Amino acid sequence: MKTRTLAAALILTLSLGTGAAQAEDKVPADILNVSYDISRELFAQINPAFQAKWRKDTGQSIEVKQSHGGSSKQARSILEGLPADVVTFNQVTDVQVLADKGFVRADWQQAYPNSASPFYSLPAFLVRKGNPKNIKSWDDLVRSDVKVVFPNPKTSGNARYTYLAAYAFALEKFGGDQVQAKDFIRRLLANVPVFDTGGRGATTTFVERETGDVLISFEAEVKGIQKEYGTDKVEVVIPPVSLLAEFPVAVVDKVAEKRGSRKIASAYLGYLYSDEAQDILAKNYNRVSNPKIAEKYKAQFPNVRLYTVELFGGWDNIRKIHFAEGGILDQVFEKK
Structure with a gap:
């Protein structure tokens, strides 16, 4: 009797163990990529390519769902419950705020090459x-006869790069004089007739509503708009000096662990560094660090002298000095 009882218990234990292992190994049929506002068309090309590779490698069909909006607004949505498996943002601080709240691992910038930024761009x-x-x-953007269109720096990572690029230019122009640099930014912001919450809204304002004389956005965005609407309507101007704009990515660990999606989430972000994905990125006017792909597309990227956020002491300083409540942005921002 004891022998049969022990045998039954052993069978039950093995059965439960196998079931737990299978549940642990099971990968969800979808993941959610929460991204910045103007990346819709880009990921509409990347996602099918990744899905085909995943199906070829694993035999599993999966769906990559997307959510788009202003980068900072998207980060807040995740903190409020949006179940992102991965983020592909356009500003380091928006990933860092997730890390500070325990949604993303503390050393997230060491998880992937180039400080977890698979491509880069610049305000143009x-x-x-x-x-x-x-x-x-x-x-030219602070002249009285020029109206400038770009989104709200309070809600858009895209706009924060514009703000910082203009500030870097002003510091150079005025020999590091902060008072004159702040006045330059005040005049620039005063020339913006309307502040949309994200880059795509600003594009609509400029192209479809025909508001303003110049749109400022990432180089990839303005070149994509020119391709879509034609040179008979709009033209791209690449300023001689601008700011390096990184596009950081991270697995949202808090969600991935709960959903069991870590394996596919990690593979998805890793795929962005592959030759195939880097080619798609460059084809869509994003600058890449992959030497082979960068060489292939070098003709479409003019040389630009790029500042980095280190000019301002890094993102931590930028967040405290410029974008915190009562910071320089608040000091120069005229309410519309």
Whole structure:
């Protein structure tokens, strides 16, 4: 009797153990990538390519779902419950706020190459056909006859890069004089007729509503708009000096652990560094660090002298000095 009882218990234990292992190994049929506002078309190309590779490698069909919005707004949504498996943002601070709250691992920038930034860009200009206002650099954006369109730096990572690029230019122009640099930014912000919450809204304002003389957005975005609408309507102007814009990625550990999606989430972000994905990124006017792909597309990327956020002491300093409540942005921001 004891023998049969022990045998039954052993069988039950083995059965439960096998079931637990299978449940642990089971990968969800979908993941959610929460991304910045103007990346819709980019991931509409990347996701099917990744899905095909995953199916080929594992035999499993999966779906990559997307959520788009202003990068900072997206980060807040995750903190409030949006179940992102991965984030592909356009600003380090928006990933860091998730790390500070325990949603993302503390050393997330060591998880992938190039400080977890698989591609990069820079703020650039889009003007009307023929560039009637002769806009060439940041200096032209504070003229009284120029109206500038870009999103709200309080809600958009895209706009924060614009703000920092303009600030870097002003510091150079005025020999590091902070008072004059702040006044330059005040004049720039005063020339913005409307602040949309994200980059795509700003694009709509400029192109479809025909508001403003110049749109400032990532180089990839303005070149994509030019391709879509044609050079008979808009033209791209790359300023001679700008700011390096990183596009950080991370697994949202808190969600991935709960859903059991870590394996596919990690593979998805790793795929962004593959030759295949880097080619898609460069084809869509994003700059990449992959030497082979960068060489293939070098003709479409003019040389630009790029500042980095280290000019401002890094993102921690930027967040405290410029974007915190009562910071420089608040000091120069005129309410619309």
